[in-house]
Amino acid sequence: MDSETIKKAMDLIELTNENICDHCLGRKFSDKIEAENNQERGKILRKEIAISNNSSNLEKYEKYGKDRKYEKYEKCPICEDILLKIDENLKNEAILEKIIAKIEYLDLEFNNFLLGSKIPKEMLQKDEDLNNELDLDVENIKKEINREIGKLLEKKLQKEVEFENPDIVIMVDLNNILKTNPNPIDEVKVRIQINPIFIEGRYLKLIRGIPQTKWPCRKCKGRGCKDCNDTGKMYEESVEELISEIVLKNSYGRSAKFHGAGREDIDVRMLGTGRPFVLEIKEPKVRNLNLEKIAIEVNEHSAGKTQYNDLKFTYRNRKAEIKVSSPDTYKTYRALVECDQEVEEDKLEKLQTLNIIKQQTPQRVAHRRADKIRTREVKNISTNLIDSKTFELIIKTQGGLYIKELISSDDGRSKPSVSELLELKAICKELDVIEVGNDR
Ligand SMILES: [Zn+2]
Ligand SMILES: [Zn+2]
Incomplete structure (x- = not known):
């Protein structure tokens, strides 16, 4: 043991009026002495000090080499x-x-x-x-x-x-x-x-009219009232609840929170390979869940409405990762477009010029989103005339482009738009998301 350590330990014993306990003494030199614990370190130090001092000092330090009986001394300061x-x-x-x-x-x-x-x-x-x-x-x-x-x-x-x-x-x-x-x-x-568990997967929404997450009643804010039949909710079911009910039952968790990689409107279906999500289960009492079994139970429970695939355990930060709608995230939609006038097949060719879209925050979300102009890219478009006033539009775009407004023009707030190019009024009658991903 180096003399500096011994000197410092002696100072410390002095400083504490010789009342420092072995634990505290050892801890102060835990980086200098190899031992099983700090108490052992303290004992080793006291022995070393006793040896390195001459006989006149020996007695003073030696008493600390013995098992300390704390009632005999003052308390460790x-x-x-x-x-x-x-x-x-x-x-x-x-x-x-x-x-x-x-x-x-x-x-x-x-x-x-x-x-x-x-x-x-x-x-x-x-x-x-x-x-x-x-x-x-x-x-x-x-x-x-x-x-x-x-x-x-x-x-x-x-x-x-x-x-x-x-x-x-x-x-x-x-x-x-x-x-x-x-x-x-x-x-x-x-x-x-009890820390939460996180389950990652991809969901499909097979029918329209289901919100992604539980939506509290506007009137009563969730307490329950006449308007919501005492459910406290605007909609009876959600993508969130249809899975969390089953997972909560199996995990005995306190509550669940659903984190989606973006969301589609209530009247929009989510098809294809689905949208990534993370389900957070708070305070689960059972955490070693058999996710294959749970997926079967969940999908039986939500059959015909929603579907959940590729369930696996994940880590906390994943919920933030999937939420970041980076410009690299591309989405493909299928829209049913209805026009106020007849439209010819060759006129639809004009839509191939849709590329860079400047889009002011849509009027329908203006109350909750900052008013600004976004620039988004359309990657690919194809059309399919269904009848003289209706056509199907398959469109692959950069994430964050509002499709309903791209079609209607939103009173000129989306530029260019389907309505503008076709010189008529077009509206989005139905919308499905058919692909969400990072593929370019
Ligand atoms: Zn102590
Ligand atoms: Zn209510």
Whole structure:
């Protein structure tokens, strides 16, 4: 051991009036000494100090080499002996039993966990202040507590600690463990945060009239009223609810949230290979779901209305990733266009000139979208005359182009438009999305 470490440790013992505990002493040099835990490090340090000092100093430091009996001394000024108290309650497993009882009470299925703790704020502050004062770059007291409890809990639960993406976070509140309750473990509170699961897939909407997400009643804002038959909703079903009902039932989750890669209007079908989505299930008690089985159950439940394919587990950030409607995202639509005058097949050829469209925010969404002009590209167009006033339009465009307005011109707010090129009034009678993707 280098002399500087020994010197610093002696200073620290001096500074704390010789009352620093082995845990706290060891922790301050956790980057200098190899040992199983900080308490062991503290013991090693005291021995080294005793050896390196001459006999006159030996007695002063040697007493710390023995097992510290904390009632014999003043309390450790850093942790107020909370670490010894925790040790005691880990040795008799009282803390572990308390945590396990909570998990069993909640009846939780999980594959890994993270352990966190709460201790008095001033204690943590004092610990960190001392690190700054002595210019030590080591872990704080809370990290030591979390690790020591986590280590034992791993063994007890046969599950591993996971820092990045834990299934559950176990929070042990130790704020009152030093209280002089006859049974201090009663003062320890355990709270468990159950992290959500995320399921990714692609959905089809086979019929018109279903919104993508649950739409609260405009009148009562979801509380339930006469207008909505006490459902609190504008529409009885949604793409969201038709899948989340089944997944919630299987996962015993608290609630669900549906994140779509954009959305189509209520009267627009979603066909082809479908639209990507992420379903978030909050506070699931069961998380190892058999998604193949669930897909079958979901698709039976929603048969004839919606369909959900390629279900798989995914990560939290995926919900943001699929929402970003980048300019690279292309969409293909099928529109049924109705004209106020007869239109000839060769006149439809004019629509091939549709390429760069300048589109002012449509009037029908102006109340919730910023008023601005967007420029979007049409990649490909084909037409198919159905009768003298009706034709089918297959159009591949850059994401974010409003198709209904591209057809009607929206009183000149979309330029150029189908109506303008054909010199008549055209409206979009039906619309289907037939492809959503990143393919160019
Ligand atoms: Zn201490
Ligand atoms: Zn209502």
